[in-house]
Amino acid sequence: MAETDGEQTDDPSGRGTRRRGGRLSDILTSIAGDESRERVSIGDIFEAMGDRAFGALMLIFALPNTMPTPPGTSALTGAPLVFLSAQLMLGQTPWLPRIIADRSMARSDFASIVSRISPWLARGERMLRPRLDIFIYPPAEYLIGLLCLILSVILALPIPLGNILPAIAICLFSFGILERDGLCVLLGTAMFAVSVTVVAGVLYALVKGFLLLITAAVL
Secondary structure, eight states: OOOOTTEEEEOTTSSOEEEEOOOHHHHHHHHHTOTTOSEEEHHHHHHHTBTTHHHHHHHHHHGGGGSOOOTTHHHHHHHHHHHHHHHHHTTOOOOOOHHHHTOEEEHHHHHHHHHHHHHHHHHHHHTOOSBOGGGTSTTHHHHHHHHHHHHHHHHHSOOTTOSHHHHHHHHHHHHHHHHTBHHHHHHHHHHHHHHHHHHHHHHHHHHHHHHHHHHHHHO
């Protein structure tokens, strides 16, 4: 299926057609190369992605957390993810408050970042394709929102190494939404289970260690 800006695609849920933007890698490259811009805001990307803004923005906020980051990064990126995931879960039209949408960076800095991630992003996009629609459209879409909301809350918490696996799971869900790939959503669901299990184990170990310290101090 060709992905062009403003393309009309069939909606298996019976709600008619949806407008879809182009591939995320192409849109980011186009924005980065637009020399008429001095700065690039989250709102610019939001507007360019059309009805796929959920997937695009969730991917953008989740990607930095797939690798070790400075303390506090997950809290900053987790808050917008909680906001977007809740909207997806409730079946609402995506929107962002001005305080988030107006965040921006110099176009030259944005172009530098895009030049590094675009080849990898494009390679990932080529591996995906529309399939297993039952796992993409409502009511499955609302379940994706719920799982991403849980992951976003976990990601925002100050849990040691608790951001990487949830971020990977959110990225898989985001790619699934962007490319209408149900298989990617299934992989994201599997990673969700792994993430929750690992984070629960870490929390259990921390709590148990804390209780042991308290017991040793009392004795």
